Amino acid sequence: MNEFVIEARNLSKVYPGAVDVHAVNHIDLQIENDEFTAIVGPSGSGKTTLLNLIGGLDRPSTGEILVNGHQIHDLTDNQLIDFRLRHIGFVFQSYNLIPVLTALENTEFIMLMQNIPKAQREQRAIELLNEVGLGEKLHSRPTQLSGGQQQRVAVARALASKPDFVLADEPTANLDSESAFNLLDIMARLNKEEGITFLFSTHDQRVIDRARRVITLEDGRIVSDIRQS
Amino acid sequence: MLWKVAWRNIWRNRTRSLVIIIAIALGLWAGVFASAFVVGMMHEKIDSLIKLEISDFQVHHPKFRDEQDVRFFIAEPEKLIEGIRREEGVRGVSERLVVNAMISGPGQSGAAQVFGVDPEREAVVSGLNTYIDSGAWFEGIKRNPIVLSHRLAEKYHVKLRSKLVITVQDVHGEITAASFRVAGIFDTKNPPFDDRQVYVRRSDLDALLGSEGKVHEIAVSLDDHEQADPMASKFAAVRSDLEILPWMDLTPGMRLMIGMLDTYTYYIVGIIMLALLFSIINTMLMAVLERVREIGMLMAVGMNKMRVFSMIVLETIMLTMIGGPVGLILAWGSVNYFGKVGINVGGSAYADMGFAATVYTRLVPQTYLIITLMVIGMAILAAIYPARKALQLNPSEAIRKI
Numbered sequence: 190m191n192e193f194v195i196e197a198r199n200l201s202k203v204y205p206g207a208v209d210v211h212a213v214n215h216i217d218l219q220i221e222n223d224e225f226t227a228i229v230g231p232s233g234s235g236k237t238t239l240l241n242l243i244g245g246l247d248r249p250s251t252g253e254i255l256v257n258g259h260q261i262h263d264l265t266d267n268q269l270i271d272f273r274l275r276h277i278g279f280v281f282q283s284y285n286l287i288p289v290l291t292a293l294e295n296t297e298f299i300m301l302m303q304n305i306p307k308a309q310r311e312q313r314a315i316e317l318l319n320e321v322g323l324g325e326k327l328h329s330r331p332t333q334l335s336g337g338q339q340q341r342v343a344v345a346r347a348l349a350s351k352p353d354f355v356l357a358d359e360p361t362a363n364l365d366s367e368s369a370f371n372l373l374d375i376m377a378r379l380n381k382e383e384g385i386t387f388l389f390s391t392h393d394q395r396v397i398d399r400a401r402r403v404i405t406l407e408d409g410r411i412v413s414d415i416r417q418s
Numbered sequence: 419m420l421w422k423v424a425w426r427n428i429w430r431n432r433t434r435s436l437v438i439i440i441a442i443a444l445g446l447w448a449g450v451f452a453s454a455f456v457v458g459m460m461h462e463k464i465d466s467l468i469k470l471e472i473s474d475f476q477v478h479h480p481k482f483r484d485e486q487d488v489r490f491f492i493a494e495p496e497k498l499i500e501g502i503r504r505e506e507g508v509r510g511v512s513e514r515l516v517v518n519a520m521i522s523g524p525g526q527s528g529a530a531q532v533f534g535v536d537p538e539r540e541a542v543v544s545g546l547n548t549y550i551d552s553g554a555w556f557e558g559i560k561r562n563p564i565v566l567s568h569r570l571a572e573k574y575h576v577k578l579r580s581k582l583v584i585t586v587q588d589v590h591g592e593i594t595a596a597s598f599r600v601a602g603i604f605d606t607k608n609p610p611f612d613d614r615q616v617y618v619r620r621s622d623l624d625a626l627l628g629s630e631g632k633v634h635e636i637a638v639s640l641d642d643h644e645q646a647d648p649m650a651s652k653f654a655a656v657r658s659d660l661e662i663l664p665w666m667d668l669t670p671g672m673r674l675m676i677g678m679l680d681t682y683t684y685y686i687v688g689i690i691m692l693a694l695l696f697s698i699i700n701t702m703l704m705a706v707l708e709r710v711r712e713i714g715m716l717m718a719v720g721m722n723k724m725r726v727f728s729m730i731v732l733e734t735i736m737l738t739m740i741g742g743p744v745g746l747i748l749a750w751g752s753v754n755y756f757g758k759v760g761i762n763v764g765g766s767a768y769a770d771m772g773f774a775a776t777v778y779t780r781l782v783p784q785t786y787l788i789i790t791l792m793v794i795g796m797a798i799l800a801a802i803y804p805a806r807k808a809l810q811l812n813p814s815e816a817i818r819k820i
Contacts, residue, residue, distance in 0.1 A: 237812050244718070244813035246718055246813050247814045266723075267722060267723065270720055270721070270722045270723070271720065271722065273718065273719065273720045274719065274720025274721075274722075275720070279715075279718055279719050281715065281718075281817055283711070283817075285711060285712065285715035285817060286713060287423065287716075288430070288712070289423060289426035289427055289429075289430060290419075290422075290423065290426070294419065294422070297419070298419060298423075299719055299720065301420075302720055302721055302722075302725065303720075346719070347719075352718075379614065389558070394748045
């Protein structure tokens, strides 16, 4: 087992233009297993870009990213897609569920892509949806669920592939307080009881308060890295 | 589950999908039915042409058809006729004298082609006796009966039992004439035929021409038109001194027309499909562009390009394969129905061109199979551009699209 689940070395992302934009600027970062980490900062500070780089959705201009010791920045597009499928769980700000599938099918879908047999993936999807409190909503489609419920399905989907860690980009941004707290409780419990590593970007103080580590970005650089009890 | 997703995605925009499905169904139906109509019309024309005018195959002196010289008789026809009669599938054989003549009626003269026939044998081959609606097929007049059409009867101002004079050049090159009395008047509803041909007994024309029992033409009718080509070839091989041609070579351009008829349907359906192709591409492109964020998410969470491509292709094929079979079933039903009851196209314009007033739609069964394959091909072709468009999405940008 590697010491760090995520390790970024001298990571930069520059968007060329009339004036080059350094969205991420020479960042060094290590995330250990079981961490519950928030990346915070004002809009445009580079939170989402950093998460995209770590998640293999974008390629760095310079630097390296290692996930459990594997270099991911030099993988081909297809290798990256496969890597994401097997190692990373994603939770997006806008839930991004497949509208034509039920909660159960949305959760199963990622396991289908991993070629897991039907019975096995259905059992795991039901377990995960029970864990996020949606055992009664297995056959509801996204349009029949509230925003908070949809985001909980998204968490179940992110965990379905048994990833090394979960990246969550502003997961509570579209949720009311009650739904946000509910979701945070679930994520914290999964982190604590099942040792799932969460890394999320946010400017939601409710999330920041629950994080055990808070990394603050400004202008693409880490300006503080605080561990809180 | 990919199938399930693709299927459900089709119905996300029910109206749009239904519109394109109906367009595919109607387009295919219209294309196939229009083709079946034209093919049916042409087959009616060909059947009528074979039956009434040219028979399944004919035998001539090699120069007779080009030069129409009365002296170009068929040499030693007896053995050949006997051989033809023995063949299985031969319905009738009619030996004919054929001569271009001048016909004179009361106050009116004109050119015509006179056929000297054995009435009974000719009736079997051409069935012209069935078109007689006034008088009878060589009955009621003992000496020199003649049968002609209503159009010619009107032209020469004659009616039943009226006298007509036929003037021809005999085998010695001498001009000779004889009078005939109208025994029967026919109406084939085929003006080009009716305006040209008159029929007399072969023995009467033989006497006029001095042809001594010889014949210019042997017309053979078969139970199956398809056998005309091989049978004509078979006898042509035995009698290379004669011209023995099947029906498709007796009329200029007929063989070409038959060949075109076989592919006509595919051209018509192909053109309609080309138009439908762009409608489907448009629909699928809209479907992809509406789901940029969703497709981006799928790629982000690990759906590989092959699966994304397959999903879009599957959706397109499903969309097409709903409309396609509906159109083909509609076409099959209507082609079969109108193949039995016929479509009355009426109008003298068709009749003047020698087409039947009732068209029976027809299409060979394998056409449906080939069209089905064409539809599948079109679906795959239509899917490629939208699917490629989906593959070009950058997941990190796509998931943020509103």
